[in-house]
Amino acid sequence: MAARAPLSAGPAGPNAQQSNKIPVTIITGFLGAGKTTLLNYILKARAERHISVIENEFGEVNIDNELVADNLIEKEDLVSLDNGCVCCSLRKDIVKALAEIERRSRHRNKRVDQVILETTGLADPAPVAFTFFANPWIVSRYRLDSIVCVVDTRYVMQHLDEEASGGINEIAQQLAFSDLILLNKTDLVGKEQLATVHAAVRRINQSAQLLECRLNSEGGQPPLSLLLENNSFSVNKALQVDPDFLQSDSGSDLEISDTESGSDSEDGSEEGGAEGGGATADTAGGNTAAGNAAAETSTATCCAHHQHKKQRMEGQQQQQAESSQVTSQTAAEPCSVGAKRQACGMADGESTEQCHTKGDRRPKRRRKQLHDLSGVGSVGIVARGPLDEYRFNMFMRDLLAEKAKDIFRCKGVLAVHGYGNQRFVFQGVHETICYGPSDKPWGENETRINQIVFIGRKLDRKALMEGFRTCVWTKLPEGWQEFQDPLTLQPYYYNPNTKEKTWARPVEPNATANTVTATRLMSMEQPRDCLPGSKRRNTSATGSGHHSHGGNNNAAQQQANSSSSTLSAVAAAAGVAIGGVAGDQQQPQQPAIAAAAANAAA
Numbered sequence: 001m002a003a004r005a006p007l008s009a010g011p012a013g014p015n016a017q018q019s020n021k022i023p024v025t026i027i028t029g030f031l032g033a034g035k036t037t038l039l040n041y042i043l044k045a046r047a048e049r050h051i052s053v054i055e056n057e058f059g060e061v062n063i064d065n066e067l068v069a070d071n072l073i074e075k076e077d078l079v080s081l082d083n084g085c086v087c088c089s090l091r092k093d094i095v096k097a098l099a100e101i102e103r104r105s106r107h108r109n110k111r112v113d114q115v116i117l118e119t120t121g122l123a124d125p126a127p128v129a130f131t132f133f134a135n136p137w138i139v140s141r142y143r144l145d146s147i148v149c150v151v152d153t154r155y156v157m158q159h160l161d162e163e164a165s166g167g168i169n170e171i172a173q174q175l176a177f178s179d180l181i182l183l184n185k186t187d188l189v190g191k192e193q194l195a196t197v198h199a200a201v202r203r204i205n206q207s208a209q210l211l212e213c214r215l216n217s218e219g220g221q222p223p224l225s226l227l228l229e230n231n232s233f234s235v236n237k238a239l240q241v242d243p244d245f246l247q248s249d250s251g252s253d254l255e256i257s258d259t260e261s262g263s264d265s266e267d268g269s270e271e272g273g274a275e276g277g278g279a280t281a282d283t284a285g286g287n288t289a290a291g292n293a294a295a296e297t298s299t300a301t302c303c304a305h306h307q308h309k310k311q312r313m314e315g316q317q318q319q320q321a322e323s324s325q326v327t328s329q330t331a332a333e334p335c336s337v338g339a340k341r342q343a344c345g346m347a348d349g350e351s352t353e354q355c356h357t358k359g360d361r362r363p364k365r366r367r368k369q370l371h372d373l374s375g376v377g378s379v380g381i382v383a384r385g386p387l388d389e390y391r392f393n394m395f396m397r398d399l400l401a402e403k404a405k406d407i408f409r410c411k412g413v414l415a416v417h418g419y420g421n422q423r424f425v426f427q428g429v430h431e432t433i434c435y436g437p438s439d440k441p442w443g444e445n446e447t448r449i450n451q452i453v454f455i456g457r458k459l460d461r462k463a464l465m466e467g468f469r470t471c472v473w474t475k476l477p478e479g480w481q482e483f484q485d486p487l488t489l490q491p492y493y494y495n496p497n498t499k500e501k502t503w504a505r506p507v508e509p510n511a512t513a514n515t516v517t518a519t520r521l522m523s524m525e526q527p528r529d530c531l532p533g534s535k536r537r538n539t540s541a542t543g544s545g546h547h548s549h550g551g552n553n554n555a556a557q558q559q560a561n562s563s564s565s566t567l568s569a570v571a572a573a574a575g576v577a578i579g580g581v582a583g584d585q586q587q588p589q590q591p592a593i594a595a596a597a598a599n600a601a602a
C-alpha cells in the first residue's frame with residue numbers, strides 16, 4: 001500500500017509522519033472478559049471508518065471468527081492467527097498479518113483507517129506491543145495507538161488471587177500495560193465488589209483511564225471516541241511497568257539481523273510470498289518505508305541497551321516495586337530513558353520513534369514471554385450432526401456443577417435438533433452461561449458441525465469428548481417413541497411393542513461412533529526446558545506452527561505436528577475448514593491435514 005491518506009490534516013514534520021501511520025489498538029483482557037463483545041461493538045459503531053481486525057485465539061478452533069464475521073464489512077477485513085498465542089510464538093505472525101492487511105487493502109484499492117488486534121485471553125500485551133517498535137517495516141507504517149484491557153468485574157479478583165502465587169499473573173500483566181481499562185459486566189456485581197475491583201486495578205495501574213461499562217448492552221458501552229485514536233500508548237509508561245520492555249532477548253522469532261535491516265524480509269513479506277508481497281513491492285519501489293524502517297531499526301534502541309536488571313512482574317506488589325524502582329532509575333541513571341531522550345535531541349512531546357532515528361544500535365528481540373500456567377489447557381471438540389437440547393443442557397449442568405471453578409472459559413457454535421436452520425452461539429465464563437441464536441443461520445445444505453472449546457485447569461479430554469458424544473441427537477431405534485414428563489419437561493422414551501420405558505435415550509449401537517472428535521489437550525504449561533534458568537531454552541521455533549501456549553520447544557512442536565487429533569485434522573475429517581485467514585486461501589501453513597485426518601480416523 002502506498003502512503004496512506006492521513007485521517008486528518010496534521011502539521012508538517014515528524015508528527016505529521018506519525019499521523020500518516022495506521023493506528024493499531026490492542027484489545028487485551030482475561031478469558032471471557034468481553035474482548036470480542038467490545039470488538040463487535042466497535043465494528044458496529046464505526047460509521048465510515050475502515051477497520052481491519054486481527055484475531056488471535058488460543059487453541060485450534062477459532063470460535064471468535066464466527067462471532068466477529070457478521071460485523072465485518074467484508075470478510076477480507078479479518079485476519080486470524082489461531083495457531084498459538086501472539087505473545088509467545090506468533091509475534092512474527094503479527095507482521096505477516098499486517099502485511100496481509102496491506103496486500104488486501106491494495107488489492108481492493110481500499111484504505112485501512114484502523115487495525116484492531118484482539119489477543120488471546122492469556123496473552124501478555126507487552127511483547128505484542130514491543131513488535132510495534134522493533135520491527136522496522138511495522139514502524140514505518142503503523143503506530144500503536146493504545147492498549148485497551150477489558151476486565152470481567154465478576155471474576156477478576158478470583159483470577160488475581162488465584163494465580164499470583166503461580167509465577168506470572170496474566171491478568172496483572174494485562175492491566176499493568178493498558179492505557180484504558182474497561183471494568184466490564186457491572187450488571188453482574190454489586191457496589192462493594194466494584195469498589196474492590198477498582199482498588200485492585202488501581203494498585204496495579206495508576207495511570208490508565210478507568211471506565212465502568214456493560215459492553216453487551218446498549219447504553220452500557222463507552223463512546224467510540226474514548227476507545228479509538230486517542231494516542232495514549234507511551235513507551236515511557238511501558239518502561240515504567242517493565243524496564244525490559246525494549247530490551248533484547250535471545251530468541252529468534254523477531255530478531256532483526258544485519259541483512260534484514262532496510263529490507264522487508266523480517267516482516268514476513270519475503271517469507272510470506274503473496275502474503276507479504278505488497279510490502280516487498282513497496283520497498284522495492286523506493287517507498288520511504290525502507291529508509292524509515294532502517295533508521296528506526298538502527299536505533300529503536302537507544303533505549304534498548306539499558307541494563308536494567310532482569311525482572312518480571314509477579315503480581316501486583318512486585319509490579320509496584322518495579323514501578324518505583326524504575327522511576328528512581330530514570331531520574332538517576334545516565335542511561336535512563338529520560339537521559340537518552342535528551343541525548344538523542346528529543347524534546348519533550350516528541351515520540352520515542354523520532355528519538356530512535358539517531359542512535360547507533362539496532363534492537364534485538366524482547367525476551368520471549370514465558371507462561372507457567374500449571375495444569376491449564378484447552379480442548380476443542382467437533383461433533384457432526386445436531387445436538388439433543390435436553391442432553392446438552394444436562395451435560396453442561398453436570399460439568400459446571402463439578403468443575404465451574406476450573407473451567408475458565410467455554411464457547412462454541414452449535415446446531416440443535418428441532419430448530420431448523422437456526423445456528424446457536426454458546427458462551428461460558430466459569431458458571432455464567434449464555435446460550436442464544438446467532439445472527440447467521442446455517443446454510444440450506446450446510447453440514448451441521450458443532451464446535452466447542454473448553455479452556456481451564458485439569459481438563460479431562462476423554463470425559464469431555466465422551467460427555468459431548470451423548471449430546472448428539474440420534475434417530476430413535478425402531479419401535480421407540482419420545483414423550484415428555486409434564487412436570488420436569490424431561491424427555492422419556494417408551495416402546496409400545498416391548499412396553500419398555502426409559503429416561504435414557506435409546507441409541508443404535510455405534511450411532512455416534514464417528515461423529516465426535518476432540519483435539520489433543522493443548523497444555524499451556526511451560527515445558528521444563530523453556531523455563532527461566534534452563535540452559536535448554538529453545539530458540540528454534542518460529543512463526544506459524546502449532547505451538548502450545550508458551551511451549552515452543554521442539555518436542556511440543558513435534559507432538560503438535562504429529563498429533564492425530566488436532567482440530568484441523570478433526571475438522572478435515574468432518575469436512576469443514578476451521579480458522580485460517582477468512583476468505584482467503586493463502587493461509588499460514590497447516591499440518592498435512594489429509595494424513596492427520598487419516599490418523600484421527602484410526
Ligand SMILES: Nc1nc2c(ncn2[C@@H]2O[C@H](COP(=O)(O)OP(=O)(O)OP(=O)(O)O)[C@@H](O)[C@H]2O)c(=O)[nH]1
Binds near residue numbers: 037120429434
Ligand atoms: N452480563 C454481561 N455479560 C457480558 C458483558 N459483556 C460481555 N458479556 C458476555 O461475556 C461473555 C464473554 O464475552 P466475549 O466478548 O466473548 O469475551 P472474550 O474476552 O472475547 O473471551 P475470550 O476471547 O474467550 O477470551 C459473552 O457471553 C458476552 O455476551 C456485560 O457487560 N455483562
